[in-house]
Amino acid sequence: MVNDLVYSINERLIMKNDLETKEKILKVALRLFSQNGYNETSIRKLAKESSVNLASINYYFKNKLGLYKACFHSLGQESLQIIEKLDITPASREHTENIIREFISEIIDLYVRNPSLILLTITEMRKKVLVGNFVGENHIMLIYKKLEIFFQSQIDSGIISDNLDARIVAGAIFGNVFNAINFDEVQLEKLNISLRTDEDYRKKYSSQLAYLYTYGLNYKGEDKCQ
CATH class of the missing domain: 1.10.10.60 (Homeodomain-like)
Structure with missing residues (x-):
């Protein structure tokens, strides 16, 4: 015993x-x-x-x-949680804004918790030759595709303008967020602001980017977007 x-x-x-x-x-x-x-x-x-x-x-x-x-194992787990944020179909612009804001916040929060993982992922995504069939790319692309599907559903339901291409819109938001993360250290050094260290700045960034995309995407002018 x-x-x-x-x-x-x-x-x-x-x-x-x-x-x-x-x-x-x-x-x-x-x-x-x-x-x-x-x-x-x-x-x-x-x-x-x-x-x-x-x-x-x-x-x-x-x-x-x-x-x-x-190193990318946790990225797979985190990406599933981020994707879940996009599983809801909003019924209004306000709801759409909330979902986009939460989506942006989730990615930035992942960067705050594990900056090396996100910066390494960005570095790998830029390479022409990936290391060992880079598994991180699959996780990132899953998030991107889910975001594209989300915006297509918004276009189909008339919440955002049908002049827009869901793939381009998803790519624009993706590019904004990951570029902000990629240049965060430069911002801290040159402008003394940082997504990683300043909680108020993170909240403002997520809220204002979500607002711009939600209400900017709702505009329906006479001219078609080309």
Whole structure:
């Protein structure tokens, strides 16, 4: 009985230590990959910065590519939560504005919680040759496609102008948000404002961008958009 209890306690301690070591390696990997890129980040550097040996990285992730892909695991979970925000079909412009604002806020909040992950994702998306069939791209494209479907439903229901192309509108919002994130450090340095560090600025950014797209997209002029 006592031996079983001791064994159980030891097992829990081992599992806890394993989880902590794995999370420590992932945290360091995200930072180094986002700063230096995949090719310029050696597995020896990863081990040294994580204060583990090479065998530990191979044990938890098999190799550098396995570790790189593991960095994007949380992106998949987060993307599903963001997509859920777009599953509702609004019945009014005000409701549309609220959904767009929440969508923008969710992406920015993900950046605030894990800036290295989002910056690494943006870096990878720009590459012509992706590392290991870059899994992060699939998660990002799922969000983009869902946003496109959302705007198409708004066009079909007459809430926003039928002069517009849902794909272009989705791309415009996507571009706005990810460019703002990408240049956030520059804004902090040059203008002393930052999405990551200033909660009031985050709220204003999400609200005003949602307002611009909701009511700007509602305009129905005589001339067709070309």
